[in-house]
Amino acid sequence: MRCVIARFPFDLTKSEVEHSMAGVEPESVTAGSVVVGPHAYPVKQVGEVITRQDRRDFTEAEVARALTRLGFVCRPAAAPARTAVPSWADPA
Template structure:
């Protein structure tokens, strides 16, 4: 897929990005946007620098997240809360009725 990052066109595929980032250790996500590749969270600027081989000052994290989203990767903003897991049906009904939300059931001894 053709993506434009820092005014330069790049032909990228999801498999190429996966292969390129496979051996790269992710930097800490301290804020801003990040890309989830496999089970790792990479800062968008790190992904852009590795994939394009350009200086991080040449592009924005928004350009990288747009390109990665089009390729099928999940991109998030570190300032936003992570999506919560949906409740079990009984817990959801209890929450909707204003009652206590049941926790996990302990196995009987």
């Protein structure tokens, strides 16, 4: 599949992405993630490996869109947990 990431065209296949990520240790996921094989990787980590570009050169959305079109499961960043309102702040 042809896709554009950081203004550069790439012809990617699902098997090529899986092969590129084989043996790569997943970093801790703090933003969006993608499941490749048995591991969940940060989307930016996968983008860096498959494009050989610096992570600052592309957005997470560009890579997630391409990976989703290839059939990978991408998950957005988890919403921050809500904190409880202290009892002294309750206007009751």
